[in-house]
Ligand SMILES: O=C[C@H](O)[C@H](O)COP(=O)(O)O
Ligand SMILES: C=C(OP(=O)(O)O)C(=O)O
């Protein structure tokens with residue numbers, strides 16, 4: 001063992017990075033050959049980190065700005081990324097959709113928008129059932145490409161640890177392309193705006209034409225003042241995923257040579273899902289020990305006491321940007337649940353960032369067996385989120401969306417009026433239904449309208465977020 005490896009081990013032990021192994025844990029695969037899984041995990045531990053700890057710190061600073069009401073977060077991507085879907089076209093589609101949405105939101109909010117993909121690592125899925133039955137045949141549930149394959153055969157559904165190594169490599173190539181796009185000229189604001197003009201020119205989206213024209217004028221004004229668009233071609237783009245498969249996350253957790261502190265280098269941002277956030281269990285323990293900004297999903301059953309205990313567990317130092325609450329309560333429930341949490345937080349010394357996930361509380365299955373969501377329910381939950389914050393005087397800090405750049409038909413409604421029959425034409429998600437490209441942009445314009453009603457931030461304009 002090298003000296004660096006020895007040091008990594010000693011500091012990791014002192015930081016309690018393996019304590020979670022003694023605790024109850026949910027939603028993990030049972031590898032048929034634990035030796036083979038150990039081998040892969042040891043190999044992963046030797047691979048280079050995917051992100052640099054300094055970038056993680058910068059994101060924490062950015063999120064602190066959002067928590068303080070000076071920025072807005074846009075987090076989006078597939079429910080379940082797939083290895084075969086990590087193609088240039090599909091990655092470009094998602095990145096450009098996020099950039100298009102971000103531009104509109106920046107205008108609506110008059111604030112920097114922190115851009116983050118549910119990308120380059122969103123491969124592990126928690127499931128409500130361990131098995132799936134089709135035509136009398138029962139097999140293990142699909143748990144994401146990093147665990148097993150979606151095909152409905154015994155072989156495909158058996159967890160295969162080699163997939164952790166594949167997941168690492170696919171994350172790496174996806175992140176590489178994201179970095180190339182967002183620093184190589186693809187993110188040019190004028191170009192991104194011209195794509196949005198195409199959206200607004202569609203008669204179905206006529207109601208957004210006014211805002212698109214306002215943005216057009218703002219850009220022309222910037223041009224006239226001699227704004228340096230060349231410098232604005234590079235944007236920060238962060239990656240995040242659900243921290244679910246703890247063996248994988250542990251293997252990519254490294255002691256930063258600058259600070260001697262542990263960072264999960266599989267992504268900048270990690271969130272803990274609704275199904276694995278029990279306070280005394282493994283996921284909370286592990287992620288309480290890494291320096292990354294951490295998100296926690298809060299469903300409709302969340303009470304004030306639980307919220308406070310989560311803060312104490314994950315953010316004992318009350319560090320700005322450390323903790324994000326991602327609420328996913330459902331369109332009908334958010335109005336009953338969120339206001340009391342926001343009221344309670346005002347009496348605390350904590351300032352978590354609040355983001356709405358208007359997807360996961362609004363799912364249902366059609367008679368023909370398609371998991372779907374109504375665009376209108378998504379909008380209703382977003383509106384509930386904004387009005388709860390308005391009432392409480394707190395900052396609605398961002399949105400978290402399952403989306404794709406493709407023209408899929410997975411969610412009902414939107415200006416294209418996708419109906420149940422249309423779901424059968426292009427349903428491609430292996431897990432939850434995503435907003436397609438048009439629906440995503442439509443949502444961004446709607447959120448931008450809502451944001452215009454909120455106070456504007458003190459932005460110094462020094463950085464190009
Ligand atoms: O993405 C979230 C969950 O993995 C998903 O909603 C679970 O879906 P299931 O109820 O089909 O298992
Ligand atoms: C599993 C997810 O969400 P939740 O934990 O909120 O159900 C998800 O974001 O895909």
Ligand SMILES: [Mn+2]
Nearest residue numbers: 079402431432
């Ligand atoms: Mn999902």
